[in-house]
Amino acid sequence: MSAVLQSLVNQPYKHGFVTDIESDIAPKGLNEEIIRLISAKKNEPEWLLSFRLKAYEKWLTMTAPEWQNVHYPKIDFQDISYYSAPKPKKKLASMDEVDPELLRTFEKLGVPMHERAALAGVAVDVIFDSVSVATTYKQKLAEVGIIFCSISEAVHTHPELIQKYLGSVVPVGDNYFAALNSAVFTDGSFCFIPKGVKCPMDLSTYFRINTEGSGQFERTLIIAEEGASVSYLEGCTAPRFDTNQLHAAVVELIALDNTDIKYSTVQNWYAGDENGVGGIYNFVTKRGLAKGVNSRISWTQVETGSAITWKYPSCILRGDNSVGEFYSVAVTNNYQQADTGTKMIHIGKNTRSTIVSKGITAGHSNSSYRGLVRIAPTAEGARNYSQCDSMLIGDQCGAHTFPYIQVHNNSAKVEHEASTSKIGEDQLFYFSQRGIDAEEAVSMIINGFCKDVFQQLPMEFAVEATKLLSFKLEGSVG
Amino acid sequence: MIIANSHTILSVQGLRASINGTEILKGIDLTVKSGEIHAIMGLNGSGKSTFAKVLAGHSAYEVTGGSIQFADKNLLELPPEERARAGLFLAFQYPIEIPGVANTQFLRLAYNTVQTQRGKEELDPLEFDDFVREKMKLLEMKPDFLDRSVNEGFSGGEKKRNEILQMALLEPKLSILDETDSGLDIDALKIVANGVNRITNKDNATILVTHYQRLLDYIVPDFVHVMQAGRIVMTGGKELALELETRGYDWITANKQPVAGVNA
Numbered sequence: 001m002s003a004v005l006q007s008l009v010n011q012p013y014k015h016g017f018v019t020d021i022e023s024d025i026a027p028k029g030l031n032e033e034i035i036r037l038i039s040a041k042k043n044e045p046e047w048l049l050s051f052r053l054k055a056y057e058k059w060l061t062m063t064a065p066e067w068q069n070v071h072y073p074k075i076d077f078q079d080i081s082y083y084s085a086p087k088p089k090k091k092l093a094s095m096d097e098v099d100p101e102l103l104r105t106f107e108k109l110g111v112p113m114h115e116r117a118a119l120a121g122v123a124v125d126v127i128f129d130s131v132s133v134a135t136t137y138k139q140k141l142a143e144v145g146i147i148f149c150s151i152s153e154a155v156h157t158h159p160e161l162i163q164k165y166l167g168s169v170v171p172v173g174d175n176y177f178a179a180l181n182s183a184v185f186t187d188g189s190f191c192f193i194p195k196g197v198k199c200p201m202d203l204s205t206y207f208r209i210n211t212e213g214s215g216q217f218e219r220t221l222i223i224a225e226e227g228a229s230v231s232y233l234e235g236c237t238a239p240r241f242d243t244n245q246l247h248a249a250v251v252e253l254i255a256l257d258n259t260d261i262k263y264s265t266v267q268n269w270y271a272g273d274e275n276g277v278g279g280i281y282n283f284v285t286k287r288g289l290a291k292g293v294n295s296r297i298s299w300t301q302v303e304t305g306s307a308i309t310w311k312y313p314s315c316i317l318r319g320d321n322s323v324g325e326f327y328s329v330a331v332t333n334n335y336q337q338a339d340t341g342t343k344m345i346h347i348g349k350n351t352r353s354t355i356v357s358k359g360i361t362a363g364h365s366n367s368s369y370r371g372l373v374r375i376a377p378t379a380e381g382a383r384n385y386s387q388c389d390s391m392l393i394g395d396q397c398g399a400h401t402f403p404y405i406q407v408h409n410n411s412a413k414v415e416h417e418a419s420t421s422k423i424g425e426d427q428l429f430y431f432s433q434r435g436i437d438a439e440e441a442v443s444m445i446i447n448g449f450c451k452d453v454f455q456q457l458p459m460e461f462a463v464e465a466t467k468l469l470s471f472k473l474e475g476s477v478g
Numbered sequence: 479m480i481i482a483n484s485h486t487i488l489s490v491q492g493l494r495a496s497i498n499g500t501e502i503l504k505g506i507d508l509t510v511k512s513g514e515i516h517a518i519m520g521l522n523g524s525g526k527s528t529f530a531k532v533l534a535g536h537s538a539y540e541v542t543g544g545s546i547q548f549a550d551k552n553l554l555e556l557p558p559e560e561r562a563r564a565g566l567f568l569a570f571q572y573p574i575e576i577p578g579v580a581n582t583q584f585l586r587l588a589y590n591t592v593q594t595q596r597g598k599e600e601l602d603p604l605e606f607d608d609f610v611r612e613k614m615k616l617l618e619m620k621p622d623f624l625d626r627s628v629n630e631g632f633s634g635g636e637k638k639r640n641e642i643l644q645m646a647l648l649e650p651k652l653s654i655l656d657e658t659d660s661g662l663d664i665d666a667l668k669i670v671a672n673g674v675n676r677i678t679n680k681d682n683a684t685i686l687v688t689h690y691q692r693l694l695d696y697i698v699p700d701f702v703h704v705m706q707a708g709r710i711v712m713t714g715g716k717e718l719a720l721e722l723e724t725r726g727y728d729w730i731t732a733n734k735q736p737v738a739g740v741n742a
Contacts, residue, residue, distance in 0.1 A: 430574040432558040433534050434588035448578025
């Protein structure tokens with residue numbers, strides 16, 4: 001690998017600072033007492049505590065999955081703090097009451113927390129460690145009946161919705177990490193779009209892990225009633241620590257008849273250093289249920305951070321004519337490992353799904369696409385198109401594809417395409433012989449490669465993603 | 479054409495280069511002046527393509543001796559992109575495919591980079607579109623070619639035409655055409671040759687690297703050099719190419735004649 005390429009990929013992580021803020025941290029360890037403590041801290045109703053305890057019971061009987069193509073030392077779940085909140089935690093009447101240190105943190109990260117400063121007109125819910133610190137544009141959204149707040153708040157203000165839908169797409173015992181999340185989740189975003197409402201602005205949640213040794217277990221629940229539509233964005237960063245931090249989130253989407261939910265993520269957790277020390281372990285369960293007819297759920301993700309990524313945003317296409325989409329760019333460098341993909345479960349008639357997965361692998365990293373397309377016997381006329389492309393940068397990295405296709409209905413049509421390419425010395429030489437330097441060449445090649453996914457992202461996000469990728473891969477080609 | 483008052487564009491002296499420790503170029507001397515067309519011929523493995531790549535600065539090759547002066551610059555001190563910006567152009571034997579990058583985007587970036595270097599205005603996408611379409615006529619290229627990914631799925635002929643199009647856009651001082659005739663049928667060869675002939679003038683120079691005399695029927699060289707085992711072993715006029723065509727290369731080795739002509 002040439003020196004130019006080396007320096008191109010290996011730029012420092014710029015979100016790696018720690019905010020000096022006093023936190024209320026629960027003692028390390030996981031047991032029933034801790035779960036009761038979290039529930040009590042959040043002043044939760046009895047039904048939620050029993051939801052947690054049920055999940056914990058379940059989790060105790062489960063073992064961590066080992067089928068994924070990632071390798072890491074066993075996680076010591078007793079060495080993690082399951083609750084960390086910035087102090088003082090009092091009810092905030094407006095943005096102006098937010099701790100200035102927090103405001104500065106998010107300013108540094110480029111997250112608009114002041115409504116007046118939010119040029120893009122994006123409503124933001126900000127989660128710092130375990131709690132939601134602020135939600136913007138709440139009032140304005142409430143005027144059209146949209147509920148957008150932290151999930152802990154919704155537990156108190158809209159318990160009937162939470163009780164009805166929480167765990168309805170991802171049951172407490174769905175998988176090891178979902179069970180863990182269900183037991184200890186601390187906060188997250190809640191969003192409800194009532195009948196016939198098209199959400200007038202993009203909704204966004206920004207996650208930040210700050211405290212060393214704490215885990216982040218957030219829970220997001222989005223409900224779109226008949227005829228509603230919403231575009232939701234999620235961003236994440238974390239400071240640079242030498243220890244690994246666990247992030248195990250659960251996201252549930254519920255789409256009723258004729259709805260449209262678009263969920264976009266730019267994941268930029270700390271990925272560890274060039275020797276693979278530190279970084280976030282990202283074990284996330286994201287699933288959308290297209291419950292109603294003609295509904296559409298679209299996942300777009302740009303995964304650049306995390307030491308380990310284990311994540312399969314999925315769609316259960318139950319309603320007839322419902323549509324599921326998954327557009328993904330996963331970038332790994334240094335010693336990062338990613339095992340990511342999707343599941344498209346076709347149950348309703350004439351359901352359609354599209355999967356476009358782009359993996360970019362550099363350094364000593366390893367990236368796997370793992371996807372399931374299941375056509376149930378009931379899914380008359382179902383269609384799926386999958387495309388998995390991998391791009392290798394350098395000769396120390398690995399890209400793998402694990403497609404699982406299960407078709408139980410003869411009228412279904414399933415297509416799968418895959419390709420592997422490489423940014424090599426010769427490609428870069430070609431660019432440089434035309435006067436174009438390596439940095440520009442790499443960014444042009446990568447953007448060309450990711451085009452199909454980037455064009456699915458909302459405008460500002462697409463710009464951010466493009467920048468993030470060039471930044472991430474600066475110096476890695478060769 | 480050999481012209482009076484020409485100036486030296488390229489001066490190579492005692493150039494030695496190796497790849498993975500194996501020496502391929504074993505002392506090359508060559509002087510190219512403005513207005514001239516040079517052909518470098520030789521068998522496979524004689525070092526012709528290596529010479530072309532070393533001139534362009536390919537990082538796989540290590541220069542172990544000698545010097546290369548390009549106009550007023552010491553070429554060996556420049557990275558490949560700066561050589562290109564200074565006006566050195568290599569038409570590749572095997573043009574590289576770049577999936578996902580539209581040809582027009584690539585051409586415009588290359589063009590604007592070189593323009594900026596020359597202190598000239600960049601062209602925006604619309605202006606560039608007009609400009610490039612004009613140049614494409616020269617090579618009888620279809621407009622849809624602009625929207626396709628760089629060289630991806632191009633036929634051999636289309637790839638070579640794309641190289642010459644880039645040469646036309648970038649207006650280099652020195653163009654090195656590495657086996658541009660290989661893989662071309664006779665019609666495509668004529669189009670490409672015609673394109674090259676329209677670009678060459680008294681201020682620039684061209685080096686044609688080729689196996690066969692065929693290309694030289696259409697692009698007539700002022701000098702023909704024969705390479706063997708990493709050296710230029712014979713230099714003559716265009717008639718030398720014809721002689722090689724009928725007699726092959728063996729006779730050169732058999733009765734090596736002194737290198738004549740253009741070398742300093």
